[in-house]
Amino acid sequence: MPTIALLGTGLLGEAIGQRLLQQGLSLRVWNRTPARCNSLLEAGATAIGDLNGAAHGCDAVITVLRDGAVTAExxxxxGPLQGTTVIPMGTMGVGESRALATQTAEQGGDYLEAPVLGSKPQALNGTLLVMAGGSDAVFARHQGLLKHLAETPQRVGPVGSGAATKIALNQLIASLTHSFSLSLRLIQQAGVPVETFMEILRPSALYAPTFDKKLQRMLDGEYSDPNFSTALLRKDLLLFLSEAADQGLKADGLQGVAALLERASDTELDAQDYCALHELTQ
Structure with missing residues (x-):
């Protein structure tokens, strides 16, 4: 039975841990706030008291942490990582992931970035979308583990390619949410019934399923119980803008969305579902 260390048991990390336990894996867990491991401990996981040496005897170390800097720390x-593969599943920059791969090698371990698209519901039922970056050999070795979390985990290329794919997708979350919010505001102010607008939109090439997924929340102004928060969306959009600038891409159009999201800082919107962006477009 594979033994996995899971570092980071927030919303997504806890769900990943529950899924791995349900699949019969041996799980060791750690969080900076130990109480956030309680549900996993009750489900059969073992607590990691001291990080130093915690990877010993583990087939893989999965990290689900806030950003690249925290993950590297x-x-x-x-400490030593011989015989272990570090598999970060959180969002980080391309350069951060490559630096972490180098760091992991210096500590004696292997590395496979595996950021995921999806949140708690998908993690619990094993339908996350995994975009792995690393060598063919390391990916093949851990494909069985990844299949507990994703129906078809994909290797998208070398280290850095998975990170790039993830932030490219998260940029679309911001862009689509913002554009849909603006369209809703405009048609409502013009007196167009929302359902009439949606009946026209749904069969068109412009439609994205996320529009219906977030529609009722936006209409009700109800953003509690988030699977992905406004604060995390802002962080990831800023990360995308940084990467775009490094690559010489013209992302000026996104600067306005980033500025809009900055208005949520230090407000109740920050901890709410990211479609609370709708409150900022009026």
């Missing part, structure tokens, strides 16, 4: 604290 936590992985460094593990």
């Amino acid at each position: 936590v992985v460094q604290a593990l």
